[in-house]
Amino acid sequence: MKKKIYIFAILILFVLSNSGCNDGFLDTTPYDGFSTTMIYSSDANATYAINGVYNVLANRSFEVSFYNYVTNLGPESYEHGRAAYGLSHAKGLATTRDTEILSNYRNFYRPIVYANDIIAGLDGNENVSAELRERLIGEAKFMRGICYFYLWNLFGKVVILDKPTPVSETYLPRNSEEEVKQLIISDFQDAINRLPVSYSSAADVGRITKGAAIAMLGKTYMYDKQWENAVVQFEKLLSSPFSYDLVQDYAHNFSINHKNNVESVFELQYVNLENLGSSFDRWYGNRSTAATGGDRANMSSQSLYVFTNLDGSSIDLSTIPKRSSYPNDLEHGKALIPWYQATFANADPRLHKSAILPGSTYVGAGGITRMLYWPQTNYISANPPAIATTYSADAKILIRKFVTEGDVHLLYREDSQMNYPLIRFADVLLMYAEVKNEASGAVSQVYNALNRVRNRAQLVDLPNGLSKDDMRRNIWLERYRELMFEGHLYFDVKRWHVAHTNDPIFGLNNDIYDFRLEKVFFKKVFVENKDYLWPIPGNEIDINPLLDQNPNW
Secondary structure: OHHHHHHHHHHHHHHHHOOOOOOOOOOOOOOOOOOHHHHOOOHHHHHHHHHHHHHHHHHHHOOHHHHHHHHHHOOOEEEOOOHHHOHHHHOOOOOOOOHHHHHHHHHHHHHHHHHHHHHHHHOOOOOOOHHHHHHHHHHHHHHHHHHHHHHHHHHOOOOOOOOOOOHHHOOOOOOOHHHHHHHHHHHHHHHHHHOOOOOOOHHHOOOOOHHHHHHHHHHHHHHOOOHHHHHHHHHHOOOOOOOOOOOOOHHHHHOOOOOOOOOEEEEEOOOOOOOOOEOHHHHOOOOOOOOOOOOOEEEOHHHHHOOEEOOOOEOOOOOOOOHHHOOOHHHHHHHHHHHHHHHOOOEOHHHHHHEEOOOOEEEOHHHOEEEOOOOHHHHOOOOOOEOOOOOOOOOOEEEOOOOOOOOOOOOOOOOEOOOEEEEEHHHHHHHHHHHHHHHHOOOHHHHHHHHHHHHHOOOOOOOOOOOHHHHHHHHHHHHHHHHOOOOOHHHHHHHOOOOOOOOOOOOOOOEEEOOOOOEEEEEOOOOOOOOOOOOOOHHHHHHOOOOOOOOOO
């Protein structure tokens, strides 16, 4: 069964890859060369069709143009050298012609078009068994809903396409943000009614469930500040018939050996086959990672201020050895390494499981254990040898989360079998704590949800008696620690409306520091009356003059 799914997915990718020169995202359907009658003529064919849309979600909508780009725009990371992957945008230099903005726009519309085709093709189609037909329509509604959710958050007003539409009839003005939001809510509500709580067959692992649709409906309400409605949805996931829980080891959420675990609400599936893998090793990995690795995104040192010791006490960074106290970089590095190891010895373990700090090790290609030194070039032949990085002259904190170790991934660096968990139960608990706090203040349910996440990380409980405002800040910090590099924090600081500020943690108008706590070559820029929405791509306005542009773009 799985082999058939992959073969069909490869076919879909072949069709899509040969449509890259089209002017717009609507010029190709995923079933070119196939009769719609044939696609929806049986249970098996209809299932293959929806599998193809899963593949487009995984390999287009939520691939590098999304996760790497929004992570580098967020507070936890930065792109070092490539303007196209977030550097220009983070510096306030994005334009309406930026490639990755266009890619995100088109890549979220592609599954919408395909989902519309599936919904229409299955509605009332008695060639497909009734139970499966209902479920597949539910999956397609979820796919359409989640794509519009991100279009809504990135671009605001967008064109609604909710049925198969000839290309000539798609050149429409944008719908209002309210209309888009209502479509998203309706799609998730409909998906909830059609989807199962779980699947009994191993061949269906990774499919969209009722719980995933409930989580996204709650998240939509949360983004719209409908606190009570969000509380109702998230509370459903905390008890039967749902059995989500936190895995004991936080790192198992980002391990190829523990995919689709009890914490997974919905994760995109990847396998170690050409064109069917994820690209985390390229964009988060280092040059010592198997399959030539990558090393593009890097952790911002502001993140160091977010983490605490296990007892909740702050970590004192003021004692870091200063370069001015040493005759050269080599001597400075000899002081930095033990300082990092001592200073962060009792830190929240999520820091070490998400990032590689100076003096920390990483098992790279060939099973060779390597260490992050400063300066790197002085330790190439050390024992253990230095981790290789693209920009060896820079003092960068590297990303560990999602990056494979050893030789488990030997194909091309963009074909890792690492899954991408779009919704984890830890995120559900944190979202529940946030909306419950906004609705009712720092009541016991808020403490219970937040402390459940903290306790998994071996942190002490939060102190009792926090005000609503103090609890809000603690929830924000906990989201940072738990979810960094997962594509959430950029959207968080925007919905909290703090991205334009100089908040030292959550603001996006700050200098960037390396692990010496020295400024890197640029600072992030986020303009309040402009950057909360991305521009409608100029390429799309060229095609459809009825599209208006977002303010100040």
